[in-house]
Each structure stands twice: as structure tokens, then as C-alpha cells.
Amino acid sequence: MAKAVDKAIDYASFPDKRGHFGPYGGRFVSETLMCALDELEAAYQRLKNDKDFQAEFDQDLAQYVGRPSPLYLAERWSRETGGAQIYLKREDLNHTGAHKVNNTIGQALLAKHMGKKRIIAETGAGQHGVASATVAARLGMSCHVFMGEEDVHRQALNVYRMKLLGAEVIPVKSGSRTLKDAMNEAMRDWVTNVDDTFYIIGTVAGPHPYPQLVRDFQSIIGREARAQCLEQTGRLPDALVACVGGGSNAIGLFHPFLNDESVAMYGVEAGGYGVETGQHAAPLSAGTPGVLHGNRTYLMQDDNGQIIHTHSVSAGLDYPGVGPEHAWLKDIGRAEYVSVNDDEALTAFRELTLVEGIMPALESSHALAYAKKLARSLDKDKTIIINLSGRGDKDIHTVAQIDGIQLT
Amino acid sequence: MSRLTAKFDALRAAKRKALVPYIVAGDPDMERTLPLMHKLVEQGADILELGVPFSDPMAEGPTIQLAHERALVHAVSLSGILELVTEFRRHDQDTPVVLMGYANPVERMGYDGFAERAGRAGVDGVLIVDMPPEEAEPLNEALARHELDNIFLLAPTTTDERIAKVAGLAGGYIYCVSLKGVTGAGNIDVDQVQKLMQRIQAHTDLPVTVGFGIKNAETATRVAVCCDGVVVGSALVEAVASAEKNGTDVLEATTLIRDIRHALDAISR
Numbered sequence: 040m041a042k043a044v045d046k047a048i049d050y051a052s053f054p055d056k057r058g059h060f061g062p063y064g065g066r067f068v069s070e071t072l073m074c075a076l077d078e079l080e081a082a083y084q085r086l087k088n089d090k091d092f093q094a095e096f097d098q099d100l101a102q103y104v105g106r107p108s109p110l111y112l113a114e115r116w117s118r119e120t121g122g123a124q125i126y127l128k129r130e131d132l133n134h135t136g137a138h139k140v141n142n143t144i145g146q147a148l149l150a151k152h153m154g155k156k157r158i159i160a161e162t163g164a165g166q167h168g169v170a171s172a173t174v175a176a177r178l179g180m181s182c183h184v185f186m187g188e189e190d191v192h193r194q195a196l197n198v199y200r201m202k203l204l205g206a207e208v209i210p211v212k213s214g215s216r217t218l219k220d221a222m223n224e225a226m227r228d229w230v231t232n233v234d235d236t237f238y239i240i241g242t243v244a245g246p247h248p249y250p251q252l253v254r255d256f257q258s259i260i261g262r263e264a265r266a267q268c269l270e271q272t273g274r275l276p277d278a279l280v281a282c283v284g285g286g287s288n289a290i291g292l293f294h295p296f297l298n299d300e301s302v303a304m305y306g307v308e309a310g311g312y313g314v315e316t317g318q319h320a321a322p323l324s325a326g327t328p329g330v331l332h333g334n335r336t337y338l339m340q341d342d343n344g345q346i347i348h349t350h351s352v353s354a355g356l357d358y359p360g361v362g363p364e365h366a367w368l369k370d371i372g373r374a375e376y377v378s379v380n381d382d383e384a385l386t387a388f389r390e391l392t393l394v395e396g397i398m399p400a401l402e403s404s405h406a407l408a409y410a411k412k413l414a415r416s417l418d419k420d421k422t423i424i425i426n427l428s429g430r431g432d433k434d435i436h437t438v439a440q441i442d443g444i445q446l447t
Numbered sequence: 448m449s450r451l452t453a454k455f456d457a458l459r460a461a462k463r464k465a466l467v468p469y470i471v472a473g474d475p476d477m478e479r480t481l482p483l484m485h486k487l488v489e490q491g492a493d494i495l496e497l498g499v500p501f502s503d504p505m506a507e508g509p510t511i512q513l514a515h516e517r518a519l520v521h522a523v524s525l526s527g528i529l530e531l532v533t534e535f536r537r538h539d540q541d542t543p544v545v546l547m548g549y550a551n552p553v554e555r556m557g558y559d560g561f562a563e564r565a566g567r568a569g570v571d572g573v574l575i576v577d578m579p580p581e582e583a584e585p586l587n588e589a590l591a592r593h594e595l596d597n598i599f600l601l602a603p604t605t606t607d608e609r610i611a612k613v614a615g616l617a618g619g620y621i622y623c624v625s626l627k628g629v630t631g632a633g634n635i636d637v638d639q640v641q642k643l644m645q646r647i648q649a650h651t652d653l654p655v656t657v658g659f660g661i662k663n664a665e666t667a668t669r670v671a672v673c674c675d676g677v678v679v680g681s682a683l684v685e686a687v688a689s690a691e692k693n694g695t696d697v698l699e700a701t702t703l704i705r706d707i708r709h710a711l712d713a714i715s716r
């Protein structure tokens with residue numbers, strides 16, 4: 040207990056009032072949106088501590104999403120890997136198949152309480168788009184999802200899912216036609232329809248208060264995992280591993296453990312063809328600080344401050360920025376950020392499927408691939424928790440294509 | 448006195464409205480941007496807003512987005528644009544030049560380095576679209592050290608409280624966004640602009656220009672009656688783009704500015 044007193048940082052107290060995590064975060068948007076963000080922040084501050092709102096959120100997570108998600112000891116995979124015991128936090132078992140829904144449930148409830156009738160969202164892999172379309176269907180709201188034209192082709196299955204859920208999918212043809220451009224377009228829509236529209240951002244990026252509120256909604260992952268780990272193993276885990284696109288599943292797992300000094304944390308970015316090739320999506324590993332999409336954070340950019348193209352086999356990690364809290368955790372050394380290449384992730388995808396009968400999302404496969412290396416370096420009595428952020432059904436086409444198989 | 452202040456003082460004394468064209472630097476290429484700037488002045492522009500191209504121009508509609516993309520094909524950079532302004536100043540010491548763009552290229556160059564170089568190049572004001580007053584303090588200090596004005600946006604959604612805050616930080620002039628939307632958007636609602644202008648003028652004596660949705664002489668004159676000047680962006684950028692596409696001289700695009708100048712001068716008399 041003595042330790043807790045002289046602890047320098049209380050992680051729960053971040054961000055500061057203006058949304059800063061150290062030098063990162065903040066609110067870099069055009070003037071038209073400032074009032075909408077003030078309104079959102081005020082509503083969130085009010086509802087965050089409102090018992091009824093929390094009860095509604097908890098009930099939806101339990102009865103609609105199916106929480107708590109299990110913490111599963113991957114016994115056979117741990118044994119074959121040789122080293123630490125590996126536990127999987129099964130976010131893949133959530134309704135809609137990924138952690139994304141924790142956040143969309145929370146933000147849709149906010150929208151409802153703020154009297155907004157129209158939902159917009161950006162999506163890369165389509166998981167956040169599906170999760171947004173799902174909650175919009177349930178609450179009887181209209182839903183418009185912006186998706187880069189490139190991703191519309193890569194993720195045809197999710198596009199159709201969104202349409203079946205009654206959402207309109209708007210292909211974005213500007214810039215690189217991927218997630219970042221979808222986010223630009225969603226911002227443009229929001230500026231235009233700011234009075235009646237709620238923008239559900241899918242990750243811990245964007246202007247304040249989004250990185251905070253998305254983190255808070257996703258923190259259910261870490262709170263459950265912490266309690267489950269204590270119950271199942273009698274102690275805290277030694278390490279946490281999660282993939283990092285924008286960083287929402289990672290911060291969701293990490294945040295409730297930040298004040299537990301003994302717990303190491305590893306965020307795994309998409310190394311694409313290899314960080315050394317420049318063709319990757321690993322801004323924390325190989326980028327520099329800058330401003331994009333409303334916050335200051337690490338970015339993939341050139342010497343002139345232009346955002347550069349990213350590459351990853353997994354559409355959900357294919358983003359040139361990262362949530363500002365991760366940028367800060369990196370700088371202060373509380374979490375470590377590493378990268379895993381496309382082919383390592385694909386190997387992990389196949390391995391978990393064969394050895395545990397669990398087909399992971401390609402995003403989550405990045406975390407698996409790194410955790411495997413980490414587990415080998417640790418003794419058998421150590422434990423690692425991996426955030427298995429989503430299931431792999433959506434990626435079957437991608438994997439088949441790599442295998443040279445044409446699915447009809 | 449700053450070039451912007453001198454310009455607005457002169458305009459006010461002559462009871463004229465400021466005409467502020469916006470073009471994207473490097474669209475269609477850097478070689479033609481310089482003559483375009485001079486030609487705009489010749490056709491009656493009072494102040495030039497030079498767009499600094501960015502890969503992710505969040506506040507722009509399709510017309511200006513495409514102009515940013517065209518410029519970036521030639522790898523137009525903030526450094527290159529500062530050199531362009533230096534060139535422009537060799538033949539024009541009177542027309543204020545304002546750089547309008549996004550935070551990241553300026554962050555990348557560093558606030559102080561940018562302000563120092565921009566001041567030396569002969570830039571007069573800087574408008575960073577995605578840098579509201581809450582985040583602008585460090586940049587403001589750097590700009591002030593080099594006697595550059597920081598120009599802020601005010602929008603229909605801006606509260607009176609924020610107007611007061613912005614009025615305290617702004618220099619040169621205030622850019623009033625006429626509508627909720629992106630550049631090049633639909634039809635301007637003059638009544639709404641008028642109401643916003645009244646709220647702004649209750650807090651500041653700084654000149655106020657109105658932009659977004661001003662397409663021609665008709666919209667310009669309708670708006671100009673309630674403000675100090677008008678910004679013409681998408682319509683001009685579109686004219687440049689079609690001249691380029693049709694293989695005609697892009698300088699011809701500036702006839703739009705000449706027409707608006709004539710119309711504005713007719714109402715100020």
C-alpha cells in the first residue's frame with residue numbers, strides 16, 4: 040500500500056480537462072464542431088456518473104452483447120508454445136463478433152439521451168460499421184456508414200451485413216480510399232448535419248472527449264479480465280498483449296491495470312510487409328508526432344507533414360494514426376509497442392484455429408503472434424492475457440485469396 | 448502596422464469591401480500559381496488566401512479536396528509555398544497574403560521555425576482550420592514573435608462566449624463561416640449570416656470576412672452588405688480546374704474575381 044501513495048501518476052485521472060494526455064490528444068477540429076464537442080462532453084460528464092445510465096449500459100452489455108466474455112486458458116496452445124500460460128479474453132464471442140460493440144452500445148445510449156436521431160460512423164474492416172448499424176437498428180435510428188472504396192471491396196461481406204441491418208454504406212473515393220479517408224468524410228458529414236447527428240467514432244482517436252469515452256466504454260474488457268484472472272489464477276497477470284489499430288481494444292484491456300505496476304503491457308501494431316520496408320501501419324513503432332483527425336498523436340507521415348499510405352493485411356489495423364493515450368503511454372514507458380508482420384499474423388491465425396478451434400480476426404492475430412514470442416521468453420508460472428478482439432469469419436476471403444483459393 | 452490592418456483601414460476609408468480569393472498553392476502546379484496570384488490582384492483582389500495542400504483536408508468539400516490532391520501530385524510542400532510567397536513579394540509589397548491550411552504541416556516544420564520563415568517570406572496571416580483557440584496558444588506566441596496575425600474561424604454554431612474568446616486572440620481579421628458544412632456547400636442563408644455578424648460585431652472591431660458558399664457576384668453582393676469582405680474559394684478553384692481541363696489559360700479563371708470586384712464596387716457607392 041505504501042507504494043500506492045508515492046506513485047507518481049494516477050492513470051485514472053487522465054486526460055486532463057482539455058483532453059490532453061501529456062502533449063497528446065486535445066481537440067483539433069474546425070470551429071463548427073467545437074460546440075458539438077462541448078455538448079457531447081457535457082452530456083457524457085453528466086451521464087457517466089448517472090446510476091440509471093450505467094445500469095442501462097450494464098444491462099445491454101449483459102443481455103444484448105452477452106457479457107461477461109470468458110477468460111479462457113489456451114492450454115494446448117500454451118503447452119505447444121512452451122513458456123507462460125496464455126489466457127484469451129474472448130471478445131470474439133460478443134454479439135457481432137468483436138469488441139467494437141461495447142463502444143457502439145455506449146455511444147448509441149449517449150445519442151439516445153442527447154435526443155439525436157441520426158447516427159454516422161466510419162469503418163475500416165467493417166466491424167465498427169456493423170456494430171454501429173446493429174445498435175442503430177435496435178434503437179430505430181438511421182445509420183450512415185462511411186467506408187473507403189478500397190475497403191468496400193476488401194470487406195464485401197460486412198458491407199452486405201450493414202445493408203441488411205438497414206444502414207446506408209457510403210463508399211469514400213477521396214485520398215487513399217481507406218479508413219482515414221472514411222473518417223475525414225464522416226467529419227465532413229458531421230459538420231454539415233451537426234444539429235441532429237451523432238458521430239460514433241470507432242476507436243480511441245478523434246477529438247476530445249472521444250478518446251476518453253471510448254476508453255471508458257471499452258474498459259469493461261480489462262475490468263472483467265482483472266477480476267477473472269484473480270479468480271482463476273489467484274493473482275494478477277504478468278503481461279497483457281493486444282493489437283493496436285486506433286487502440287480501443289488495447290486501451291480497454293490495459294486501462295484497468297495501469298495502476299498495477301507489476302503488469303507489463305504490449306501493444307502490437309501492424310508491421311505489414313515489415314517496418315523496414317515502410318509498408319506498414321505502425322505509427323508508434325516507426326512514426327512521429329503530429330495532428331490528425333482532431334488529436335495530437337504519433338502518425339505515419341512524410342517530412343512535409345503529409346499523411347502517408349499504410350499497409351496491413353488486416354483492414355482494421357490499416358490506419359496511420361493511433362489513440363493519443365497510447366502515444367503518451369509509449370513516451371512515459373508504461374506500455375511497450377511492438378510490431379508483427381502480415382505473414383507472422385497469418386501464421387498465428389492458422390495456428391490458433393488448428394490448435395484451439397478458435398478462428399481469430401486477423402487484427403487479433405497480430406497480438407497472438409507477438410504473445411507467442413513473449414510466452415517463450417517467460418517461465419511456465421507466468422501468465423499472459425491476450426485480447427482476442429474479434430473472430431475471423433470476416434477474414435476468410437482474405438485468407439482464402441492468399442491461399443490461392445477462389446470462394447464463390 | 449501589419450499589412451492586413453493597413454489594407455482594411457484603407458478599404459474602410461474608401462468604403463470598399465475586401466475581396467479575398469482563395470486558391471490552392473500548386474494547383475495546377477507551382478509555376479502557374481505565381482502568375483495566378485499576380486493576376487488575381489490585377490483583377491481586383493485585396494488579399495490573397497493561399498491554401499496549403501494537405502493529404503487529409505477535413506473541412507473541404509469535393510472541389511477543394513481535388514485541388515489539394517492535384518497539388519500533392521507535385522509534392523507541393525509548406526517550404527515550397529514559403530518560397531513562392533518570397534517570389535511574389537519581389538513584385539508585390541502591398542497585397543496581404545494569408546496561408547490557410549491544416550495543423551500537421553505546420554507542426555512538422557515546428558511553430559517557431561514556421562513563423563520565422565513565414566515572416567521572412569512576407570506572409571501576413573495564418574489560418575489553421577483545425578486549430579481552435581483552445582489549442583492555439585503555442586502557435587499564437589510563435590506568430591506574435593514574428594508579427595504575423597492569427598486568423599480564426601467563427602461559425603454559426605459558435606456561442607457568444609466563444610466569440611468573445613476568439614476576439615481576444617484574433618489578429619488581422621476574423622473569418623466568418625457562413626454555413627454549417629464544408630467548403631463549396633449549398634446555398635448561403637443571408638439572414639443567418641447577418642445574425643451571426645451582429646453577434647460577432649458585438650464583441651470586436653476587427654474586420655470580418657465571410658466565406659463558404661460565395662460563388663458569384665450575386666451571392667457576394669448579398670453577403671457583403673453586412674460584413675467587411677468576402678472570400679471566394681470553391682468557385683474560383685473550380686474555374687481554375689476547368690480551365691486546366693479544357694486546355695485554356697488558367698489565368699482566365701480570374702475573370703470571376705473581376706466580375707465580383709465590379710459588383711462589390713457598385714454596391715459600395
Ligand SMILES: Cc1ncc(COP(=O)(O)O)c(C=O)c1O
Binds near residue numbers: 288
Ligand atoms: C477485431 C478487431 N480488432 C481490432 C481492431 C482495431 O481497432 P482498435 O485498435 O481500435 O481495437 C479492429 C478494427 O476494426 C477489429 O475489427
